[in-house]
Amino acid sequence: MKKEYIIYKLSESIKSTAKIDNELFTLFGVKRGLRNEDGTGVLVGLTKIGNVVGYERIPGGGLQPIPGKLFYRGLDVEDIAHAVMQERRFGFEEVAYLLLSGGLPDKEELASFRELINENMPLEQKVKMNILDLEGNNIMNILARSVLEMYTYDANPDDTSRDNLMRQSIELISKFPTIIAYAYNILRHATFGLSLHIRHPKEELSIAENFLYMLKKEYTDLEARTLDLLLIIHAEHGGGNNSTFTVRVTSSTGTDTYSSIAAGIGSLKGPLHGGANIQVVDMFNHLKEHIHDWTNVKEIDTYLNRILNKEAYNKTGLIYGIGHAVYTISDPRAILLKEMARELAKEKGREEEFNFLELLEERSIECFNKFKGAGGKKVCSNVDFYSGFVYEMIGLPQEIYTPLFAMSRIVGWSAHRIEELNFEGKRIIRPAYKNVLEVQEYIPISERI
Structure with a gap:
């Protein structure tokens, strides 16, 4: 029997095996997509990191639409962004510190944190060479593979202590811009035959500035500050968005940071989420x-x-x-x-x-x-x-639109992973699925037609 026919037959079987009558979801009270009937998300956890507000409940159980608000550690993101914009400075590093620690840094703490980020931004030679060798034209896929590769070069990859989790988080936040910029420059060289530029990040630049420098070298101050704002507003969006929930689900198993973050990247890559x-x-x-x-x-x-x-x-x-x-x-x-x-x-x-x-x-x-x-x-x-x-x-190419989302959201992912692994009474996340197929009788292979 030809392989193509087997694939076809298996594919055709999906028409019946994957079909479940819609009324059964109502009968068993299943919250499809973890959504309530009014469209709100099913409450599955508690967090102190981010809060997304778009409505309020009114007496009787209805929902009242209200102007949207986004909070990072209890602070209104609009207040954070407007302060940064009015002072014409770069604020993504400040937001990263806030989300990781739970509080705003003072000037000395922020300066030290920026220095730490910049120290970790260059890639190890082995990781750099690995990116050069990776084939493919999807940078999200290359990013995920690069993150998994970082496991190999980490002296304590499976250690989930607080100190080690924070070290890994800072290294990932620092290295995402470099991986993405290098991956795109390699893609444009391999696919479009353009010159290959690998620029090393500069210690005196912000994350937004360094990314633009590594990607295209020339940029205006307004371009860099606009990218910084984009990074700020994409850094976190509550524990219920698909990629962050993916990171929390995988983290609840006790798996390593790199496996969990790679799973988050896979979720964000989906067109219904990050694209x-x-x-x-x-x-x-x-x-x-x-x-x-x-x-x-x-x-x-x-x-x-x-x-x-x-x-x-x-x-x-x-x-x-x-x-x-x-x-x-x-x-x-x-x-x-x-x-x-x-x-x-x-x-x-x-x-x-x-x-x-x-x-x-x-x-x-x-x-x-x-x-x-x-x-x-x-x-x-x-x-x-x-x-x-x-x-x-x-002046950014479409190939890096979704990777840029990941470059920002790695901060929120890291904060949620740390929280998931450090609250008291933690448990593996394990929801239930109701099986709606009747018990079948096994037929010996000699009797099957």
Whole structure:
């Protein structure tokens, strides 16, 4: 029997073996996707790290939409970001210290932490050579393999003591920018035949500046500060987002840091989690071509309604960058990024495109709400609506959009792993699945037709 036929037959069997009647989920009270019927997440844990707020409960059990808030260790991210933006400084390292330690550093502590980050940013020669040898055009995959490779060169890879966990976290936070920058430069050389540049990080630069230097050498101050803001707002988003929950689930088994973080990278790589900003960029480019007057509300609304009715663009009925699992009235990350996007668009001479994107945001929300009707969930733009456009203006290639997400979120992953392994009464995370298949009788192979 040919191998191709066996694969085909096994594949065809999935049609029946993977089918479960929808009514059974209701019958057994299963929270599909760990979601309650009102769309909120099932409460599965407690944390002191991040908090995502998009609604409040009202008497009677209903949900009241409220302006979105994101808190890092109890501090409003908007307050952190605005302080950094007003002082025209780099704040990602400060946020990393806050999320790892639970408190803000003073000037001396922050200076020492920055120095520690910069000391750990260069790659060991063996790791560097390994990246040069890795084949493939997906940098998230190369990042995951590089993280797993770091296990080999760690003298105490399986040690889960507090000191060792913190050391590993700092090394990962420090090395992610270098791995990603090197991986892309190798990709552009191998795939596009361009010159290969491997630049060593500089001790006096911030993480955002060093990344841009290693990636493309030349950058403006506004580009670096905008990237720094992107890193700040993506650093943490509560314990329930898929990649962070993946890190907590794997950490609860007691596995090593590198295996757990590689699992988180695998989760973030999925298009339903980390790749949405690329879809927004693709949709925006499509709309720029198919909407002739970028200021005409009627023309914009007509085309957006065609998208919602699955008649235009990719015919999925989705307007990418609109809607969020938690945020309802507003996504605070989108608001912050929009401020920097406006400023960056002026520097790059792309104000007309920014104004069009801003109008698309307004009209998309309005059209979506009308399309869903009065009983539909209230939606807002999410951070992905502007992030892809911002990456593009900075001059970053699409191949690193999702890796940049990981470069930031490694901070939140590390903080949650440390918390998971250090609270009293910790237990392996082990939810249940209800088996809905009846018991079968085993048939001897001689009697099978």
